[in-house]
Amino acid sequence: MAFWPNVVVATPAHSGVGSSLTYRSELSLTPGTLVRVPLGAREVLGVVWDCPPQPPEGLTDAQTRAVADVLVGLPPLNARWRQLVKFAAQYYQRGLGEVALAALPPQLRDLSTVQLARRLKKQEKARGTAGDTTPSPPASAPALSDEQQTALQTLDTAKAPVLLFGATGSGKTEVYLQATQQALEAHTDAQVLVMVPEINLTPQLEARFRERFEPLFGADALVCLHSGMTPAQRLAGWLAAHTGQARIVLGTRMAVLASLPGLRLIVVDEEHDPSYKSQEGARYSARDLAVYRAKVENEALSAQGGNARCQVVLGSATPSLETWHAADQGRYLRLSMPARIGGGALPRLRLVDMNHQPKGAVLAPPLVAAMAERIARGEQCMVLLNRRGYAPVLACHDCGWKSACPHCSAYRVFHKLDRTLRCHHCGFTERVPRACPDCGNLDIAPIGKGTEQLEEQLAGLLANVQRPDGSPARVARMDADSTRLKGSLEQQLATMHSGEVDVLVGTQMIAKGHDFRRITLVAGINADSGLFASDYRAPERLFALLMQAGGRAGRDAAFVNSQGSASEMWVQTWTPQHPLFDALRRHDFPAFAAQQLAERENAGMPPFGHQALLRADARSQQAAQAYLNAAAQAADGLPHRDEITLYPAVPLTIQRVANVERAQLLVEASSRGALQRFLSAWQPVLLECRALPQARGLIRFAVDVDPLSI
Ligand SMILES: Nc1ncnc2c1ncn2[C@@H]1O[C@H](COP(=O)(O)OP(=O)(O)OP(=O)(O)O)[C@@H](O)[C@H]1O
Numbered sequence: 001m002a003f004w005p006n007v008v009v010a011t012p013a014h015s016g017v018g019s020s021l022t023y024r025s026e027l028s029l030t031p032g033t034l035v036r037v038p039l040g041a042r043e044v045l046g047v048v049w050d051c052p053p054q055p056p057e058g059l060t061d062a063q064t065r066a067v068a069d070v071l072v073g074l075p076p077l078n079a080r081w082r083q084l085v086k087f088a089a090q091y092y093q094r095g096l097g098e099v100a101l102a103a104l105p106p107q108l109r110d111l112s113t114v115q116l117a118r119r120l121k122k123q124e125k126a127r128g129t130a131g132d133t134t135p136s137p138p139a140s141a142p143a144l145s146d147e148q149q150t151a152l153q154t155l156d157t158a159k160a161p162v163l164l165f166g167a168t169g170s171g172k173t174e175v176y177l178q179a180t181q182q183a184l185e186a187h188t189d190a191q192v193l194v195m196v197p198e199i200n201l202t203p204q205l206e207a208r209f210r211e212r213f214e215p216l217f218g219a220d221a222l223v224c225l226h227s228g229m230t231p232a233q234r235l236a237g238w239l240a241a242h243t244g245q246a247r248i249v250l251g252t253r254m255a256v257l258a259s260l261p262g263l264r265l266i267v268v269d270e271e272h273d274p275s276y277k278s279q280e281g282a283r284y285s286a287r288d289l290a291v292y293r294a295k296v297e298n299e300a301l302s303a304q305g306g307n308a309r310c311q312v313v314l315g316s317a318t319p320s321l322e323t324w325h326a327a328d329q330g331r332y333l334r335l336s337m338p339a340r341i342g343g344g345a346l347p348r349l350r351l352v353d354m355n356h357q358p359k360g361a362v363l364a365p366p367l368v369a370a371m372a373e374r375i376a377r378g379e380q381c382m383v384l385l386n387r388r389g390y391a392p393v394l395a396c397h398d399c400g401w402k403s404a405c406p407h408c409s410a411y412r413v414f415h416k417l418d419r420t421l422r423c424h425h426c427g428f429t430e431r432v433p434r435a436c437p438d439c440g441n442l443d444i445a446p447i448g449k450g451t452e453q454l455e456e457q458l459a460g461l462l463a464n465v466q467r468p469d470g471s472p473a474r475v476a477r478m479d480a481d482s483t484r485l486k487g488s489l490e491q492q493l494a495t496m497h498s499g500e501v502d503v504l505v506g507t508q509m510i511a512k513g514h515d516f517r518r519i520t521l522v523a524g525i526n527a528d529s530g531l532f533a534s535d536y537r538a539p540e541r542l543f544a545l546l547m548q549a550g551g552r553a554g555r556d557a558a559f560v561n562s563q564g565s566a567s568e569m570w571v572q573t574w575t576p577q578h579p580l581f582d583a584l585r586r587h588d589f590p591a592f593a594a595q596q597l598a599e600r601e602n603a604g605m606p607p608f609g610h611q612a613l614l615r616a617d618a619r620s621q622q623a624a625q626a627y628l629n630a631a632a633q634a635a636d637g638l639p640h641r642d643e644i645t646l647y648p649a650v651p652l653t654i655q656r657v658a659n660v661e662r663a664q665l666l667v668e669a670s671s672r673g674a675l676q677r678f679l680s681a682w683q684p685v686l687l688e689c690r691a692l693p694q695a696r697g698l699i700r701f702a703v704d705v706d707p708l709s710i
């Protein structure tokens with residue numbers, strides 16, 4: 001007897017190959033089975049989607065090729081996983097095979113059945129011995145605060161996705177830890193997925209999970225999944241999750257597509273973080289997929305009877321407005337934890353009106369004085385500036401030359417430490433010229449400021465300040481440049497935790513999730529850039545950034561009290577009267593969210609309206625825009641066209657990157673369903689339009705559903 005399995009394989013997006021290919025097999029293959037199949041001259045990894053016993057109409061034996069190999073020993077990917085992948089592919093307008101195969105560890109593609117069997121055996125063996133070692137005593141969990149206790153109980157019983165709206169330092173992590181423990185103890189096969197925006201930024205979190213759960217469930221109980229791992233590590237982690245050996249998966253957005261047959265709890269920590277949205281391939285939102293995934297799991301669980309559930313919890317002190325709105329509507333259950341652990345206060349806001357500061361001052365003198373005082377008392381400070389390098393531009397005052405990147409419509413950033421001009425978009429790097437390349441003038445100077453410069457200036461301004469033990473104050477910088485080397489981030493965080501460093505200067509990476517115990521002053525240096533950005537999400541981002549940054553101050557109430565001080569958040573601004581600061585002063589996220597949501601509703605913006613972007617990359621800006629506009633024209637008559645607004649093509653803010661011209665076209669609809677159906681109908685049209693004469697020079701197009709910036 002023969003079977004005709006339909007197999008999905010990784011085909012390039014829009015390659016025209018259908019969502020699955022039909023092969024022949026002597027055996028009936030369970031859907032979800034991993035196979036190797038011939039594709040052209042190659043042999044590729046594929047996932048069996050279904051396996052009918054008759055060939056599809058019109059197809060004969062002779063036309064189909066046989067499945068080359070079946071990865072026996074690996075359990076098939078289950079129906080819930082396949083449903084998740086199918087949904088992601090449809091919703092984000094990508095190929096099924098592309099999404100399915102991208103969700104698998106890359107190394108799986110290269111392994112033969114024999115190699116895979118060996119790998120599995122090794123893992124099985126390791127598991128056998130793991131139990132032999134005597135477990136260390138479990139790290140004891142602290143007694144929960146009343147708010148934490150209530151949150152934990154509600155998580156256990158809630159029938160909807162939960163928004164854990166907890167102030168900075170309210171102990172959300174402890175709630176995740178104990179909810180994880182509850183879920184794992186409820187069932188021997190239960191698994192928990194914990195997602196974080198950037199795993200390397202928060203080594204503390206991983207350490208807390210390991211410390212808590214390895215003694216209880218063994219050293220193999222927790223695996224990580226993120227793009228910084230080696231291919232071998234990723235495969236091992238994925239296999240452990242897929243076989244159920246790993247009980248906890250801690251990962252970044254990609255982990256949302258991991259195979260987790262026993263999934264019972266999904267935690268999305270700092271759910272507002274933009275890095276949950278993928279910016280390439282299928283541009284999915286891992287947060288939104290997490291909610292969908294829990295729904296699929298719950299449907300399956302309730303079909304089995306019993307009352308097991310898969311809970312999903314989205315946690316943040318500054319939730320995304322999408323999530324906040326869903327809670328307003330009752331689709332999500334909002335759990336509030338307004339109090340900080342230990343009863344500490346949130347930092348007091350000090351606005352510095354830069355109109356009244358000495359001209360050219362990067363740091364207002366009162367701010368420097370306040371920092372000096374705190375250092376002298378043995379407290380730490382943090383200064384946030386969202387721009388790395390020494391200065392964003394280098395310029396010649398004689399002829400007007402500026403350090404433009406030859407390949408991008410952007411300036412190259414001046415990095416003083418290694419004397420380079422570096423493009424932050426394409427990476428193009430050159431030594432800083434000794435003189436102006438255009439006129440030979442020796443006097444070329446930086447314009448604006450970045451973290452390197454801030455570090456340098458602060459070191460100068462605080463040179464005479466002493467710590468309580470009489471030693472000089474120490475300033476350090478943490479940004480993508482200072483943490484490039486492996487282990488350097490951990491080391492820098494350690495110097496901060498140990499108190500070696502008094503002032504930490506850095507980009508947004510210092511504002512995220514860290515539990516520094518002795519910071520009592522946080523300063524935001526250049527907030528205004530976020531106030532007047534053209535993107536309608538800019539205020540939401542700025543508010544979250546400032547509130548999160550401020551949230552690093554005063555986390556240890558006992559320390560703050562013993563110092564006899566109060567923690568402060570300083571913000572330097574040219575527009576202190578901006579209403580955003582009122583809400584920030586009151587730490588009133590709900591008021592800020594309500595005001596922003598009202599504006600969005602009036603303007604029909606998300607989450608009230610729904611958007612997608614059609615993006616085009618081309619050799620010329622004209623071709624990129626021509627393609628987009630042609631695609632818009634060709635949309636006439638498509639289903640739901642009358643419910644859709646298509647805007648004219650526009651160049652991206654940075655329109656050229658690495659010599660590629662970029663343009664986009666906004667698609668808007670008042671209903672998500674209409675948008676979805678329109679986009680599906682538009683997809684073949686988008687493919688056809690590539691061949692139009694005016695689109696010559698087009699390199700690629702991509703659809704971005706629910707884009708984060710427009
Ligand atoms: N019940 C508790 N008893 C004592 N200490 C606790 C308790 N819960 C949490 N903590 C401690 O309080 C501090 C803040 O907790 P945590 O880091 O979880 O806050 P968070 O809500 O995640 O904050 P953020 O959103 O700012 O990252 C941590 O040092 C944590 O160990």
Ligand SMILES: [Zn+2]
Nearest residue numbers: 405408423426
């Ligand atoms: Zn460049």
